[in-house]
Amino acid sequence: MQLSAALRRRVLLALAGTGLLVAVGLVLSQFIPTLVFTIFLYYASRPIYRRLAALPFPDSIREHALPYRRQVHAAATIFFFLLPFIALLGYTLVLLVPELQTFFGSGGLGAAYLSSLQDLEPGSLPAPLAALGADDLLTMGPGELIALLRNPTVQSWLGRVSSTLVDSVSVLATILLHGFIMLAGTYYLLTDGPRLVGWFLDTFDGSGVLGEYASSVDDELSSILFGNILNALVTGIIGIFVFSLYNVFAPGSVQVPFAPLVGALTGIGSLIPVVGMKVVYLPVAGILAVSAIAAGEPSALAYVAVFLVVTLVVVDTIPDFLVRPYVSGNRTHVGLLMFAYILGPIAFGFYGIFLGPILLVLIAQFFRVIVPYVITGEAETSDATADQTSLTEFGSSES
Known part of the structure; x- marks a missing residue:
């Protein structure tokens, strides 16, 4: 009976562990593109990291830096290699996206969002606003300003502008979040990935x-x-x-x-x-x-x-x-x-x-x-x- 109870506990613990793994897998499945790019950045930067790891520390900082050598090498790899590479790649995409837009036509990549950005250009102002100068807006009374804002054309334009700004902030926040995940993931893969794999193999690879x-x-x-x-x-x-x-x-x-x-x-x-x-x-x-x-x-x-x-x-x-x-x-x-x-x-x-x-x-x-x-x-x-x-x-x- 005691053996049966111990076996039941082991089964319950195994099921609990399986449930935790499934939960982690469901969370990670929402970030598959980011995780894939993280793996690429890890393998792209690892040769640089290893070359830096082979370099000796200067004598003046050796005593203080040696306990943190993995962290220092990983941070240097990301700062001097990955960030410039990502910046160059991002600038390249900025050049490439308009060409894709032109090539695929008005219904091409990001057409709706790119066209909405045109509402932010000065030449896209509606007629009631375009007819006014900056001095006119500053000298308008409350009643005139309210009447201007109630104009259907102005309201429609303001709605499109606010929607574009919200979308832009959302896109920027998403890019920054995924960029942080990629860089942080690459950092910890460089510093702790090998030790994690070593622990797993020592534990399960008889x-x-x-x-x-x-x-x-x-x-x-x-x-x-x-x-x-x-x-x-x-x-x-x-x-x-x-x-x-x-x-x-x-x-x-x-x-x-x-x-x-x-x-x-x-x-x-x-x-x-x-x-x-x-x-x-x-x-x-x-x-x-x-x-x-x-x-x-x-x-x-x-x-x-x-x-x-x-x-x-x-x-x-x-x-x-x-x-x-x-x-x-x-x-x-x-x-x-x-x-x-x-x-x-x-x-x-x-x-x-x-x-x-x-x-x-x-x-x-x-x-x-x-x-x-x-x-x-x-x-x-x-x-x-x-x-x-x-x-x-x-x-x-x-x-």
Whole structure:
């Protein structure tokens, strides 16, 4: 009877723990895009964090800084790397959104909100207000001011303006909240993530198979998220600025149409195996050449040649040369990875370009590591884990 009561208590505690996990999962499910971007920022910044961790502290602050070295390195990584990167990415989106709006037309991305912002422009004032100057408003009596505010045209305009301001504040607050969650999440993943994984493996991984699985997933995600996707983002940002700068000097007949949009597409094209971004800028160069000939300006072909050379060197070669050396994973099939990049955004939305590869890696490494253990009951460890700094090893060296 005593054993039965103890078993019941264990079952009840297990059910309570399951309920807590379900509750946490429901809360986190409301922030899936933010969590996915947090994982990307973690893998994008971790190499910088590790390089900073390898640097010695100056003798003058060594005694006081050593107990907080993980926190100092994480804060420095976020301040000197992540914040400038996010600011640059945000400014790039500011350039890209109007191009998307123009490309997709009046019903395009954010059309309702963008058009509502026009109510805040001085030229959009209703006729009763436009006819008045600032001095007239200051000299108006209470009765005149009330009559003006009761004008249906003015009331309608004030209603749209107030709604736009409320929406803008709401959008800004949401962006700041999710930005704080991403930065805070990245900070704690850098400082405490390895120790949390180490505790989990020490507690639940008696066979060693979970450690092998975690190490394989970590290696591939580091390769894909820091290597391939970061390369695509950097390439896209460079492409946007290069093509926009080219349009400043090029004559109208050979200017790149929708330059920021084409620049972003070059970054996406870099994810395509073998051909990469050439599927974007080579057809664009062909269109520019045809446009120059059709306009009767054969001399403008020199600008097309400059476009090709600059794109090949600055957009295609330099980012690939700087970022690709960090790409070391070779377990995930290139074709499957390409479909993950394509199907992820279709299935999950804009954040699917990160979530698709993450799910692919989790599934692929599950079948590579876990399934053989389930079938045979034997855990096999690979030599790959000995050649890299695993999560648990990195955590113990920092503790």
